[in-house]
Amino acid sequence: MSKEEVTKRRLGKTAQARRLRRSETEEEFRLWSELRNRHLNGYKFARQVPLGPYIVDFLCREERLIVEIDGFHHAEGCTDIPRTQWLNRNGYAVLRFWNHEITRERRAVLNTILAALSGRLSQRCDATRFHPSLITEMESTGE
Template sequence: MSEDARRLRSFARKMRSAPTEAEERLWGALRNRRLGKLKFRRQVPIGVYIADFICMEAKLIVEVDGTQHAESRRDVARDADLEARGFRVLRFWNDDVMRDLDSVCATIIAFARDGSLRQDWR
């Protein structure tokens, strides 16, 4: 394993131990196959990025973002790279998770079950 890969794994481990409030709340709904019996992992290195949450069987990455991600060109490039690897990326604002977790979870289930869905509004 390269030094960069080791560093990324170490950083992901640190992120798992210090989640944001919104990430912690969503993880409570995703962990242990609680959501639609889907297996999610959190803070997973994929290439040079770290996915907040990932469901390998659905090839779905779920990101929980703060306002610093609004209109982020870096996120557009990141999503394009992850999509080139065969993943779909679903993004939610922290506020969405904190205010309406049920709708966030329903959206995640819909995207996990229907690979044709795309999040074009964000």
């Protein structure tokens, strides 16, 4: 899939993203206050961004890093797996956090995001729930 196809506007997605911005969760509000206006070491983030058929919680376009906040409805993960795979195949790394991590361990969350942004976190890791871009992985292994 071309970059244009990934970022091309899908009917209704922009309006849906605007609704999500207006009805953000407490955890989204808390994390956004740390990411907005380049507060996190100068990295620029956007929130509720349409990408292909999905809307991602937070996106650093420059580093192609997506940060997702998961509530209890994500515990099964059935819909998250194909979503994450699609995003990875299209060149995006995905880092997921549970709601309670944002509330109770925000400094650790921010440090993990910085590790991913700076390349210190580059391999898939179930403990940190980091899923690297498959394009980046293929380039580093020479495939």
